[in-house]
Amino acid sequence: MKNTANHSPKFRGRQLKTRIRDILTSMDMEQALGELYQIPARQVINPLFSFLYQGDDQLRWAAITAMGRVVAKLADQDREAARVILRRLMWNLNDESGGIGWGSAEAMGEILACHEGLAQEYASILISYAREDGNYLEYEMLQRGLLWGIARLARVRPHLILDAVSHLMPWLASSDAAVRGMAAHTMGLLNAQKARRHLELLTEDDATFRTWEDNRLVTRQVSEMAKRALNSLSS
DSSP: OOOOOSSGGGOOTHHHHHHHHHHHHHSOHHHHHHHHTTSOHHHHHHHHHHHTTOSOHHHHHHHHHHHHHHHHHHHHHOHHHHHHHHHHHHHHTSGGGSSOOTTHHHHHHHHHHHOHHHHHHHHHHHHHTTOTTTTOOOOHHHHHHHHHHHHHHHHHOGGGTGGGHHHHGGGGGOSSHHHHHHHHHHHHHTTOGGGHHHHHHHTTOOOEEEEEETTEEEEEEHHHHHHHHHHHHHO
């Protein structure tokens, strides 16, 4: 008889959280995802949510990446269950939630990048957090995550947010280097010709920031991101 109980029945509660933490911290991302796929998605989600609030950047970003893949997989089986998770992330970004919303915008961006159907439903909501006439995020640390999430979506599904360029351009003048850098990156991904002059100004901006790129933490300069974007506009 086929054994279908190799993984999830062995772990419950704190044990499961510890197991998922071990998976995310001891394996490369693709190996970790292979292990997580052996556990029912609904059991994986709560531990991943808890890791969004961790001070360990490597774990937090690994959890964001994993959440995108796991929720996309869940959406193929139960779209409404995936919507519930997105609504939970949205609630975390709501002032009324009483929390700060660490990692929520990044996780939204990652989920939408991983699943076309969810992206079609929720891309405009993600963009609304960058709009002064929308659900504008005031807190700088959340803005960093938001611009990363938007860039992540723009990298995979630019067609869904092309009309958001005018709302995203003001972020090129942010006081925060990570926000400026990711906004510049997004302009390149969206082929935003109208941002060319602003990007040229940022080629002299040598401020640095840390970001998650290709499943690893890297340090980038704003000028580097602006030059990349300009190269994209020229190609």
